[in-house]
Structures are given as structure tokens and as C-alpha cells.
Amino acid sequence: MANLTIRNLQKGFDGHQIIKGIDLDVKDREFVVFVGPSGCGKSTLLRLIAGLEDVTSGSIELDGREITQVTPAKRDLAMVFQTYALYPHMTVGKNLSFALDLAGTPKAEVEKKVAEAARILELGPLLERKPKQLSGGQRQRVAIGRAIVRNPKIFLFDEPLSNLDAALRVQTRLELSRLHKELEATMIYVTHDQVEAMTLADKVVVLNGGRVEQVGSPLELYHHPANLFVAGFLGTPKMGFLKGKVSRVDGTGCEVTLDAGTTISLPFTNAQQSVGDAVTLGIRPEHLELAKDGDCQLKVVADVSERLGSDTFCHVRTTSGETLTMRIRGDLASQYGETLNLHLDSTHCHLFDAQGQVIRKALQAAA
Numbered sequence: 001m002a003n004l005t006i007r008n009l010q011k012g013f014d015g016h017q018i019i020k021g022i023d024l025d026v027k028d029r030e031f032v033v034f035v036g037p038s039g040c041g042k043s044t045l046l047r048l049i050a051g052l053e054d055v056t057s058g059s060i061e062l063d064g065r066e067i068t069q070v071t072p073a074k075r076d077l078a079m080v081f082q083t084y085a086l087y088p089h090m091t092v093g094k095n096l097s098f099a100l101d102l103a104g105t106p107k108a109e110v111e112k113k114v115a116e117a118a119r120i121l122e123l124g125p126l127l128e129r130k131p132k133q134l135s136g137g138q139r140q141r142v143a144i145g146r147a148i149v150r151n152p153k154i155f156l157f158d159e160p161l162s163n164l165d166a167a168l169r170v171q172t173r174l175e176l177s178r179l180h181k182e183l184e185a186t187m188i189y190v191t192h193d194q195v196e197a198m199t200l201a202d203k204v205v206v207l208n209g210g211r212v213e214q215v216g217s218p219l220e221l222y223h224h225p226a227n228l229f230v231a232g233f234l235g236t237p238k239m240g241f242l243k244g245k246v247s248r249v250d251g252t253g254c255e256v257t258l259d260a261g262t263t264i265s266l267p268f269t270n271a272q273q274s275v276g277d278a279v280t281l282g283i284r285p286e287h288l289e290l291a292k293d294g295d296c297q298l299k300v301v302a303d304v305s306e307r308l309g310s311d312t313f314c315h316v317r318t319t320s321g322e323t324l325t326m327r328i329r330g331d332l333a334s335q336y337g338e339t340l341n342l343h344l345d346s347t348h349c350h351l352f353d354a355q356g357q358v359i360r361k362a363l364q365a366a367a
Contacts, residue, residue, distance in 0.1 A: 092134070
């Protein structure tokens with residue numbers, strides 16, 4: 001078993017609070033991804049779990065055992081760093097076995113564990129090579145293999161793919177996903193890349209300013225963001241936002257008059273909502289389309305288009321100066337400067353209050 005429990009974890013440097021009271025549970029065999037912008041505290045949080053930084057206050061438990069003050073070597077965790085950290089004078093085989101040799105593990109057991117790690121990561125033909133003879137992707141696999149041979153309770157990954165080129169990142173990402181399933185391991189992974197978070201994770205932890213904004217499955221966070229930050233951070237291209245004011249409220253929802261010059265009825269409400277309140281409407285690129293007669297129409301002016309083959313991203317600007325992105329078929333595109341009428345489908349809209357918190361649908365609120 002490998003269950004990690006974090007309670008009220010805090011970390012400060014020179015009077016500055018970096019981690020501001022985090023509570024988190026990581027369950028056995030979960031693939032948990034910490035994601036957020038640079039400086040949000042995700043790598044610091046991972047280093048606190050690993051024992052590479054001292055905790056200011058709070059607790060960390062592994063399977064019920066307090067490890068907050070336990071040295072890194074005795075935490076039964078293995079960390080894979082962004083920079084590989086391989087010994088340049090050792091062969092791949094020696095790099096894999098070094099920690100086991102240092103611990104006095106019997107030679108037969110060392111050979112068995114190295115052979116198994118090499119099989120899983122397809123490193124067999126490379127065991128006699130030195131790190132300088134390997135590609136970036138091969139070096140990263142060796143770094144992962146060095147963690148595998150230790151058979152830790154939890155694998156910790158600190159942005160392990162950031163030094164790889166785009167194609168290799170995709171390939172290695174798939175390898176990591178397969179590795180998680182084959183090992184049936186518990187993994188905690190830090191990245192600033194939301195694509196990695198969405199594709200790898202069982203559970204995503206979105207961090208911002210040293211605090212947890214939201215925890216959930218990738219699709220849960222994508223379709224039901226708790227606030228403006230999560231809504232704007234997850235998704236490529238990002239969700240579009242339109243400012244407006246509440247112009248009507250009743251038991252079934254509300255009506256919002258947008259600064260961009262249209263009014264839309266939405267099935268959202270909460271007890272604090274009043275006419276005149278400032279709100280923000282959010283809609284994702286795949287839910288924007290050209291309007292038909294009878295649709296709720298938003299007039300926009302087309303900006304540039306990005307053709308990606310299967311998809312085209314059409315960037316548009318509203319009369320109030322707000323920008324939106326429309327995702328359409330790859331063989332279509334808008335013409336620069338043309339006027340378009342877009343359909344705002346209320347069933348796919350999100351609504352946020354003046355503090356940036358989500359306003360739930362009326363039926364959800366009643367439940």
C-alpha cells in the first residue's frame with residue numbers, strides 16, 4: 001500500500017510563505033499531477049514530500065507513518081529529477097544498480113532488479129553505454145529505471161519531460177502512462193504543462209500562489225472548474241471570458257447582459273445573486289459556432305486563424321474588445337476583418353461571480 005496524507009502543510013523562506021496550508025490525500029496506485037504556473041509552489045510541495053526541504057508546519061504521513069521529519073533516504077520514496085542526474089563515468093547498468101550496491105543488496109537480487117527495469121524501459125541494449133552516448137529520451141528512461149529498481153512506495157517526478165523536444169515528450173509521456181499501469185505504482189508528477197496533466201493524471205491538483213485551487217479528475221476540472229483561475233488555466237486553447245451584469249434573477253436561473261452587446265438567459269443561480277451584480281461568462285472554443293436564425297447571437301470581428309490540419313483555431317474580438325477562440329474543422333477558416341455572428345449555447349456556458357467563484361446551475365444549487 002502507498003497512501004499519502006498531507007495536513008495543513010506550510011513552508012516559508014526568509015519570511016515569505018510559499019506553501020500556505022495544503023491538505024491533500026494521495027491514494028494507493030493513483031497517478032496524481034501537480035500543475036500550475038511558474039512560482040505556484042508545485043516543485044516545493046514535491047520536495048517537501050521527498051524530504052529535500054524542511055517543513056515549516058503541518059504533517060506528512062505515508063501509510064499512517066509520520067514522515068515529516070524523516071530523512072529522505074528512509075521515506076521509501078524515489079525521485080526523478082528534470083536534469084536526469086546520472087553519473088557520467090558509470091555505464092547505464094551501473095547507474096541503475098548504484099543505490100542498491102550502496103545499500104549492500106545481494107548481487108543476485110541487484111542483477112534481477114536491473115534486468116527487470118531494463119526490460120520494462122527497453123534499456124537492455126544500452127546497459128554498457130555511458131550517459132554521453134545516449135539521447136535525451138534514453139537518459140530520462142535511465143533516470144526512471146534508477147527509481148524503479150528501488151521499488152519505492154511512491155514515485156516522485158519533477159518536470160521530467162521539460163528538457164525533451166516536442167515529439168519525444170509525447171513518446172515519453174505515453175511510456176510513463178504505460179509504466180504506471182504495468183507497475184501498478186503510486187506516482188506524483190509535477191508539471192507546468194496542462195496537456196501532460198490532462199493526459200497522465202488520475203487526479204489533478206491545480207496550485208496557485210501556494211494554495212490548492214481545485215482537486216479532481218482531468219475531465220471533472222475541465223468541465224466543472226471551481227473558479228476563473230482553473231477555468232482559464234486548463235484547456236488548449238483556453239476558455240474565453242465575457243464580462244457582464246445580471247439583468248434578471250428567478251428560480252430557474254438568471255439573465256446576463258454582456259458588455260459585448262447581447263443578452264443571454266442562463267440556468268445559473270445562487271442565493272447571493274442580485275440584479276446588477278458583475279459576472280463573467282466563460283465558454284470553451286469547441287462550444288462556439290456560427291449563429292443561425294433564432295440563436296443567441298454575439299457579433300465579433302475575425303482576427304487571425306491558426307490552421308493545424310484537423311482543426312482550425314479562429315481568433316475573434318468582440319465589440320467590447322474581449323478575445324475569444326473558436327475551434328472549427330481544419331478545412332474552414334474565417335477571413336481577417338470579417339464580421340461574424342457567433343452562437344452562445346447556454347448549455348455549454350460557465351458563469352462566475354465578481355470574486356471569480358463558479359455559480360452553479362439552478363438544479364445543482366437546489367440539490
